[in-house]
Each structure stands twice: as C-alpha cells, then as structure tokens.
Amino acid sequence: MNMTEQEFAKLLDIHGSDAANWPAEVRAGMHRLCAQSAQARELLEHARAFDELMSATCAPPARAGLEADILAAAGIATPAQQLPAARPANDNAPRRWLVGGMLAASLALGIWLGGFGPLAGVGETILGASVRTAALDDGGLAEILDLASEPDGQGGIL
Amino acid sequence: MPPLPDEDLMEAIAQADGKAFAALLSRHVEKVRAIGWRMLGSRADADDLAQDVFLRIWKNPAAYDRKKGRFSTWLYRVAANACIDRLRRRAPEPLDERMAEALAAHGPGPERALLEAEQSAQVRAAIAQLPQRQKLALVLSHDLGHTNIEIARIMDTSVEAVESLLGRARRKLKGLLSEQMKALVNGKGAEK
Numbered sequence: 001m002n003m004t005e006q007e008f009a010k011l012l013d014i015h016g017s018d019a020a021n022w023p024a025e026v027r028a029g030m031h032r033l034c035a036q037s038a039q040a041r042e043l044l045e046h047a048r049a050f051d052e053l054m055s056a057t058c059a060p061p062a063r064a065g066l067e068a069d070i071l072a073a074a075g076i077a078t079p080a081q082q083l084p085a086a087r088p089a090n091d092n093a094p095r096r097w098l099v100g101g102m103l104a105a106s107l108a109l110g111i112w113l114g115g116f117g118p119l120a121g122v123g124e125t126i127l128g129a130s131v132r133t134a135a136l137d138d139g140g141l142a143e144i145l146d147l148a149s150e151p152d153g154q155g156g157i158l
Numbered sequence: 159m160p161p162l163p164d165e166d167l168m169e170a171i172a173q174a175d176g177k178a179f180a181a182l183l184s185r186h187v188e189k190v191r192a193i194g195w196r197m198l199g200s201r202a203d204a205d206d207l208a209q210d211v212f213l214r215i216w217k218n219p220a221a222y223d224r225k226k227g228r229f230s231t232w233l234y235r236v237a238a239n240a241c242i243d244r245l246r247r248r249a250p251e252p253l254d255e256r257m258a259e260a261l262a263a264h265g266p267g268p269e270r271a272l273l274e275a276e277q278s279a280q281v282r283a284a285i286a287q288l289p290q291r292q293k294l295a296l297v298l299s300h301d302l303g304h305t306n307i308e309i310a311r312i313m314d315t316s317v318e319a320v321e322s323l324l325g326r327a328r329r330k331l332k333g334l335l336s337e338q339m340k341a342l343v344n345g346k347g348a349e350k
Contacts, residue, residue, distance in 0.1 A: 013328040014321045016300065049342040050332055054300050056274070057281040059188070059195035063205050067183055070209050074216040076176035 017047035164229035197241035292327035
C-alpha cells in the first residue's frame with residue numbers, strides 16, 4: 001500500500017527527518033513518496049529544518065570545572081589535587097642548596113689546594129672566582145653570599 | 159583493555175571507589191546535562207542537576223539494582239525525575255531571562271552570536287511550553303539519539319505511547335517555530 005502525504009507527515013513527527021531512524025518496513029515507502037510528490041519533499045525539508053533548529057540549540061558546554069567540583073563535593077581527590085602544593089614564588093630553597101653545595105665544594109677544593117704550598121694562591125683565586133660566578137648567576141643570592149664576598153676575594157668563611 | 163561497563167563501575171562505587179565514580183561521571187555527565195538543559199532551560203540549572211544527580215549516586219549507589227536493567231536507563235529516569243521535582247518547585251522564568259542566559263552561553267561576539275542566542279531562546283521558550291513527558295521523549299530521541307524502544311524503557315511506558323508523545327511534541331513545536339523553520343528553508347533556497 002502506498003503512503004499518503006498525511007501519513008508521511010505523521011511519521012515525520014514520530015521519527016524525525018533522518019530516514020535511518022525510521023522503521024525498515026516504512027522506509028521504502030518514504031523514499032518512493034518523496035520521489036513522486038513535491039508536497040512530500042516540502043514536508044521533508046521542513047522536518048529537516050526543525051531537526052536542524054533543535055541541533056543548533058543543544059546544551060552549551062558545562063561550566064569550567066564542573067566535574068572537578070562534583071568530585072570535590074563527593075570528597076574524591078582529583079589527580080591535580082593529589083600533586084604536591086605549588087611552591088611559593090619566593091621560595092628559593094633549592095637554589096640555597098645549590099649554593100651551599102657549591103660553597104662546600106669550593107671550600108673542600110681550597111683546603112685541598114692549600115695543602116700544596118706553591119699552589120695556595122691558585123686555590124684562593126679559584127674560590128673567589130667560584131663565589132663570584134655564583135653571585136653573578138643569580139642576583140637573588142647576593143644576600144646569602146654576603147659573607148663570602150669580602151673585599152679580599154677570599155670570603156669570610158675561610 | 160575495554161572500558162568497564164557502567165554496571166561494573168556501579169559495583170565498584172558501592173565499595174567507595176572514587177576512580178570508578180570519576181569514570182562514570184565523565185561518561186554520563188553530558189547526557190544528564192542535556193536532559194537538564196531541555197527540561198529546565200538554563201545552563202546553570204543543567205550543571206546543578208548534573209551535580210545533584212551524581213552526588214546522589216555517590217551517596218547511595220545501592221539505589222541502583224542491576225537486576226532491574228541497564229544503568230543508563232535508570233540514570234536518565236533519575237535525571238528526569240529530578241528535573242520534574244525542580245520544575246514543581248519553581249515559578250517559570252520570563253523570556254528575557256532566558257535570552258540573557260542564552261547570550262551568556264554563547265559568550266560575547268558579533269551580531270551572529272546575538273541572532274543565534276535569540277534563536278536559541280525562542281526554541282527553548284517553545285520547548286518550555288511542552289508537557290514534561292513530551293520534553294523528555296524529545297530530548298531522549300533527538301539529543302541523546304535513543305530509539306523509541308529504549309525511550310519506552312527509560313520512561314517506563316509503551317513504544318506506542320512514546321510515538322504519541324514524540325508526534326505531539328514535534329507537531330506543537332513545528333507550529334510554534336514555523337517562522338524560524340521557514341527562514342532556514344528559505345535561506346537554503348537562496349543559497350542554491
């Protein structure tokens with residue numbers, strides 16, 4: 001039995017304009033009618049416009065951090081929360097360790113070189129250069145290095 | 159390794175497994191929001207609904223019984239019921255507020271954004287006039303792509319009833335949005 005335009009309009013309201021969503025048994029009738037009837041094609045075009053209008057007004061994206069908020073409200077830590085807290089901007093502890101290490105190494109080198117009489121001056125020069133290099137590398141270290149930057153270039157540590 | 163089915167994740171959630179909950183949330187949050195968006199009409203409400211529904215699941219996972227059916231069927235039913243509860247509690251919003259919300263959702267932009275926001279507000283205002291069950295059938299069919307058989311399961315009704323709901327919903331909306339549809343059809347005609 002052939003499908004009428006009225007039946008077609010009803011089926012469009014039930015199943016939408018996408019033929020893939022239509023029951024297989026009526027799909028062939030739909031195609032046949034659209035091939036024959038201008039009115040059916042117009043109905044289909046309007047149904048497509050309706051579906052397009054609906055698709056264009058689907059849900060906008062969720063607010064930023066919604067999933068994280070839900071997890072937090074459930075008391076579940078997200079991977080970001082499990083990371084160690086960010087280091088404060090003015091925390092230069094690792095640099096202090098680096099400077100301390102450099103100074104200790106310089107000290108050890110100075111003592112070792114000091115054991116060689118003729119080379120004692122060289123040791124002083126190397127130590128002075130080492131301290132100055134460190135101070136130039138990071139202006140923020142000047143305060144730490146105050147003791148080491150005596151005018152004689154040897155540093156008060158020694 | 160294939161992802162765990164929802165029903166297995168729910169069993170893990172019953173053992174307070176936070177990772178399982180995060181996986182389930184990520185998988186379904188947008189679908190719950192889609193229901194909230196169409197039923198409640200605002201992005202903020204859709205987000206709140208998602209939060210409310212998923213926290214209920216986390217706090218009381220035993221409410222879901224896998225012997226009674228698929229998790230997603232149960233979830234959409236819970237989401238729809240939560241929407242209906244909210245709608246019962248609140249007064250309808252004026253169209254101006256929906257416009258403002260639509261504009262906010264699209265963000266600031268050129269004239270096109272304004273037109274889209276206006277169109278979105280008109281569609282939402284039209285959908286707001288539908289009875290709740292018609293709205294739900296429409297979102298499940300159009301936005302979430304469920305078959306009428308699946309919708310019947312979610313809504314705990316017959317396929318014939320779903321077809322009737324969808325038929326009436328689309329017919330009513332086509333009447334309310336006929337101008338916008340004509341503009342779309344004519345716009346395409348002009349492009350050809």
